[in-house]
Amino acid sequence: LIGLTVKKNEDFPTWYSQVLLRTEMLEYYDISGCYIIRPWAYNIWKRIQQFFGPEIEELGVEDCYFPMFIPEKNLTKEKDHIEGFSPEVAWVTRAGQSDLAEPIAVRPTSETVMYPYYASWIRSHRDLPLRLNQWCNVVRWEFKHPQPFLRTREFLWQEGHTAFATKEEADVEVRQILELYRRVYEEVLAVPVVPGRKSEKEKFAGGLYTTTVEGFIPTTGRAIQGATSHCLGQNFSKMFKILMENDEGKRVNIWQNSWGLTTRTIGVMVMVHGDDKGLVLPPRVASIQAIVIPVGITAKTTEAERNALYAKAEEIVATLKKTGVRAKSDNRDNYSPGYKYNHWELRGVPLRLEVGPKDVAKNETRSVRRDNGVAAQLSLATLAEEVPALLQRIQDDMYAKAKAERDSRVVRLESWDKFVETLNNKCLVLAPWCEEVSCEEDVKERSANSAQGDEPVDDKAPSMGAKTLCIPFEQPAGGVKKGAKCFACDRKAVSYTLWGRSY
Numbered sequence: 437l438i439g440l441t442v443k444k445n446e447d448f449p450t451w452y453s454q455v456l457l458r459t460e461m462l463e464y465y466d467i468s469g470c471y472i473i474r475p476w477a478y479n480i481w482k483r484i485q486q487f488f489g490p491e492i493e494e495l496g497v498e499d500c501y502f503p504m505f506i507p508e509k510n511l512t513k514e515k516d517h518i519e520g521f522s523p524e525v526a527w528v529t530r531a532g533q534s535d536l537a538e539p540i541a542v543r544p545t546s547e548t549v550m551y552p553y554y555a556s557w558i559r560s561h562r563d564l565p566l567r568l569n570q571w572c573n574v575v576r577w578e579f580k581h582p583q584p585f586l587r588t589r590e591f592l593w594q595e596g597h598t599a600f601a602t603k604e605e606a607d608v609e610v611r612q613i614l615e616l617y618r619r620v621y622e623e624v625l626a627v628p629v630v631p632g633r634k635s636e637k638e639k640f641a642g643g644l645y646t647t648t649v650e651g652f653i654p655t656t657g658r659a660i661q662g663a664t665s666h667c668l669g670q671n672f673s674k675m676f677k678i679l680m681e682n683d684e685g686k687r688v689n690i691w692q693n694s695w696g697l698t699t700r701t702i703g704v705m706v707m708v709h710g711d712d713k714g715l716v717l718p719p720r721v722a723s724i725q726a727i728v729i730p731v732g733i734t735a736k737t738t739e740a741e742r743n744a745l746y747a748k749a750e751e752i753v754a755t756l757k758k759t760g761v762r763a764k765s766d767n768r769d770n771y772s773p774g775y776k777y778n779h780w781e782l783r784g785v786p787l788r789l790e791v792g793p794k795d796v797a798k799n800e801t802r803s804v805r806r807d808n809g810v811a812a813q814l815s816l817a818t819l820a821e822e823v824p825a826l827l828q829r830i831q832d833d834m835y836a837k838a839k840a841e842r843d844s845r846v847v848r849l850e851s852w853d854k855f856v857e858t859l860n861n862k863c864l865v866l867a868p869w870c871e872e873v874s875c876e877e878d879v880k881e882r883s884a885n886s887a888q889g890d891e892p893v894d895d896k897a898p899s900m901g902a903k904t905l906c907i908p909f910e911q912p913a914g915g916v917k918k919g920a921k922c923f924a925c926d927r928k929a930v931s932y933t934l935w936g937r938s939y
């Protein structure tokens with residue numbers, strides 16, 4: 437496992453793969469689209485769970501677990517809602533040497549598993565709201581080019597499925613969850629996202645409306661859907677006959693939401709923050725936040741001096757752990773400090789603390805930040821306050837840097853003529869739009885700058901057309917001007933919409 441051999445901006449696919457493999461985050465597996473998530477990456481998922489779990493519990497959501505197998509008749513009960521998805525359903529057809537009487541689907545999502553039971557558990561409005569969540573894996577046998585974390589045939593996620601007596605309650609919860617997703621990205625992963633509503637073409641067809649947080653990968657200039665929170669309306673409660681008795685004793689359909697966040701979060705964080713030295717971890721998700729390295733040991737160093745140095749390193753670790761900092765010392769005596777610097781920089785550890793004889797004499801340590809390389813002498817006397825503050829500063833600076841980069845890549849256009857050129861310059865476009873599906877389809881065709889398939893072999897040939905990413909909840913000041921035209925057709929514009937090529 438050595439350092440990277442390519443630069444992020446020269447060969448992004450190889451850079452991404454080398455970062456994941458050489459930091460021991462991930463391992464390729466014998467089945468295409470399936471990957472091993474190793475501790476260095478799994479820890480990030482755990483930190484996300486540790487943030488999101490208590491927040492939804494606070495909202496009254498309860499965790500549960502439903503089976504991963506779906507009888508064929510249940511999955512195909514309502515043709516329309518899974519129409520278009522069926523090619524990606526994985527089926528169990530045999531156990532041992534004998535075929536199964538009925539094929540069994542592996543869950544791609546759990547609506548058809550859970551909602552028959554929602555129908556039997558919900559009888560009156562007193563049974564509402566029902567709010568369940570599960571942390572699990574799902575399988576979708578996609579045929580598009582797989583990418584670790586971003587597009588995999590099995591992935592981990594949480595899926596929330598909630599039921600309410602009124603649309604108003606459902607509308608409120610959709611946004612509460614979306615705000616939590618925004619916080620997962622912006623506060624935990626230091627990745628900026630744009631919250632908004634999906635267009636009619638891009639929304640979950642089985643629902644009433646979809647809200648989303650949209651990420652952006654500057655290196656490819658492509659957007660990426662970060663997480664979604666859908667209002668399902670009464671569509672599924674009609675499909676699954678989930679009824680409640682209202683105050684007048686009438687049986688009426690209930691209102692539902694469903695929302696999901698996946699291990700794609702990890703891939704987005706790697707791509708946004710990583711650099712040519714490797715991974716750059718936001719402190720909030722780093723399993724090691726500070727690595728302490730004894731330095732200045734030479735052939736002339738006596739056994740006693742060396743042991744004193746190691747002891748000092750351990751003392752610093754103990755001090756940091758007491759203040760809640762995840763610290764470790766690297767006392768391996770068969771590696772040089774330089775080797776150790778590279779080892780931990782590759783793995784993205786946010787802060788390095790060097791301790792040599794001179795530092796000990798001055799009761800100091802030399803700190804070096806992974807995100808911007810800035811070094812500073814810290815007094816050991818105030819380390820317990822300085823290091824947590826420094827880690828918070830790194831978290832904030834990483835977010836600010838990523839946000840400035842993202843904001844610089846959003847170009848506001850009022851008409852078509854610079855649209856494709858702006859996309860080819862690896863930017864997103866914010867433009868006044870009519871919100872018509874036919875117009876979106878038209879833009880997708882007109883902005884595909886070659887006949888190639890809809891997935892470029894590598895990130896260099898952005899051949900695919902643009903799609904709407906979201907209609908940002910935060911519209912430009914004043915919103916669409918009176919009488920303004922859609923940037924792509926002659927219809928009246930109704931909102932400013934974010935467009936781009938995406939994963």
Ligand SMILES: O=C1CCCN[C@@H]1CCCn1cnc2cc(F)c(Cl)cc2c1=O
Pocket residue numbers: 517518521522524525544545546547576594595596640642664666694695696
């Ligand atoms: O996005 C979420 C959040 C968490 C709960 N689910 C919703 C909707 C999921 C849409 N969707 C997404 N992908 C699917 C793939 C499939 F093979 C089948 Cl059968 C269905 C679907 C499907 O309904």
Ligand SMILES: [Mg+2]
Pocket residue numbers: 576
């Ligand atoms: Mg899909």
